[in-house]
Amino acid sequence: MREDAAAKGRRLLTEGRLVVERVDGRIIEATCRGDTAAVYRLGFGREAEWWCECPALGRCSHLVALQLVVAHKARDGGWAPLEDPTPRPPPAARSRGRGVSPP
Secondary structure, three states: OOOOHHHHHHHHHHOOOEEEEEEEOOEEEEEEEOOOOOEEEEEEOOOOOEEEOOOOOOOOHHHHHHHHHHHHHHHOOOOOOOOOOOEOOOHHHHHHOOOOOOO
16 A cells, blocks of 8 residues: 555654754755655745745645654644745746645
């Protein structure tokens, strides 16, 4: 049976594959190692948008893992909640026409 993005995101997080590298105001940057051992950059940007550099279309498992961490920290009062849960491509990927499309 194929794993959906939500289940895979929880698994990636449980396996310790997500590393939050920077939290600066409303900017979050992280890396996540996928099942193929590729490491993807992802985060939440200045323009209030989620992004991931992986080739997946829609909400990928890497973003699910990061959003779970952000939601947990927001509930605990560690980070402010972020408004827009819609993933968008990073600025560099947008210029190449590659990235994450909304679900």
